[in-house]
Amino acid sequence: MSKTLQELLHMVDRRTRVWLAVCGDALENAESICSTYSNEGYTCMNQDAVRNSFFQKTIEYTQGRNWLEIGPGAHALLTQMALRKPTLHSLVAVEANEQSALEARKCVKHDSRCRIITGYSTTYAGEKCVDVVLSEIIGVIASSEGVIGVMNDLRMRRYATQSTAMIPARAATFIAPVQLGSIDICRGGNVYASERILLLRGMRVDSANLANDVGMLEDLHFDMLIADRLTHHSTLQIVKSGQCHGFGMFVGISSPMPCRRYTRSKIATVEKWHANDMWTTSDASDHHYSRNWRNPVALLSTPLAVCVGDVLNLICIVDHATTSAPVYSICYSLNGNPMGQLTLTHTDMYPTFQLLQAEMKYDRSYSNMTIPVKQQP
Structure with a gap:
């Protein structure tokens, strides 16, 4: 189990249920x-x-x-x-x-x-x-x-x-470097965890985000054909020193209407994205957010230390976007220095989860625990 995942699971309180992904058991594509x-x-x-x-x-x-x-x-x-x-x-x-x-x-x-x-x-x-x-x-x-x-x-x-x-006429996925606390992890009552991803409900981007804004992973316009490979570049300035656990994401949908749901978004990129359309997102910073979607956090294997004034560059690539199993790559660099790349596949986002036994959660023995493996028939 990675250092980042161990650190995050140690923050889980006794009221929150922890679900671990079962290795080798996942939904492979949209058809499944x-x-x-x-x-x-x-x-x-x-x-x-x-x-x-x-x-x-x-x-x-x-x-x-x-x-x-x-x-x-x-x-x-x-x-x-x-x-x-x-x-x-x-x-x-x-x-x-x-x-x-x-x-x-x-x-x-x-x-x-x-x-x-x-x-x-x-x-x-x-x-x-x-x-x-x-x-x-x-x-x-x-x-x-x-x-x-x-x-x-x-x-x-x-x-x-x-x-x-x-x-909807349009959909997007926004991305931000996040440092998660116990409140962020436990707010939804359930934590879904694997080596590569954490799935949370009710993540507040305004409190977890270490940067001044959010980036764009993908921006989908359904009134036109969409390419099989999508690329977005984002440059974010770090405004809070801390440990980046990974990249938190949330989705947004919009449709053109002559009114807005409320005055403005707290996030500049989201405000620019939806313009005057009717819209909603899964970002809990908005008190009227959509609760149906879980927020994925692509986890770093080891937390990344960042300081105020650092510049984080993200290159987000969606490959095989037109298929039933897209692949997502997040290349990140800090102050011009390449730091690494995270890749998420369909099986990373849709594994079968197994509820962690209460006694194992309470004794905090995560360092000795392995991700469960699917039993062969």
Whole structure:
């Protein structure tokens, strides 16, 4: 177990549950995510009032007769929002998970305008040039659940055209060097940990960030084709001396509307990104943040000491962005000196987690503990 992970786990209080990734047992791509059914996951999305308010207001504002939805889920929450519009003529929802599709049909069975189809969007063959494409397949990193490939496919096969309204219209993943404290780690009540990544709910970027701003890992515009390789450069100035445990990330989604959710973001890059659009992020610095997404922290093997005035340069690369298993690379240098590179794959972000036994957590014996390994049948 790395020095950074040991240090962070020592900060966990007795009320917080620790989940460790099982080596050799993970979801390998977006299709494997679709194949799993989690009522708990759908319930969590339903209870995210801020996320749902974003979609509700965007759907109410968007005009169109023929709608196509990708991934309605078992509860078909966004589907039902759209069906409240009297101007909607037809809605086709494509759901990859057979059990979820079955449950979704029960939710909308009384509305003849809606049809739930079981299958992947890439095999869908229906009416082209729809007025609106509705989806929420944004992952812990925005593109990690295959949204780029899905949207590109719809555009290349002419289901989405220049006149098609996309909900959301844009998604991004922001990144910052973070020093985590006990409050940051324990705020969500559960910590999901592996050698390369920590998954947290409710991370406050304003308190954890060591820099004056945040960088950009990816910025996705769904009104155009998106490349298979994405690169973003960010230069950040360190404003707090400390130990950088890794790079914390949070996602944002936006749609063009003639109003803003509230006055401004606390973070300059986010403020510039969303402009006058309707938007929400998973950054808990915003008191009205979306709670559905976990915040990933790409961990350094050893904490990096930084001082006020240092300049941190980040080069963030997304390879195979249009596939169902993108690869993320974060190259970082301090004051012009290359310091290293972190790489995250789909299996790093979506492993199977095992709850750590209480007695092991309480005696703080992390230094002698190994990550559990999947048992072979």
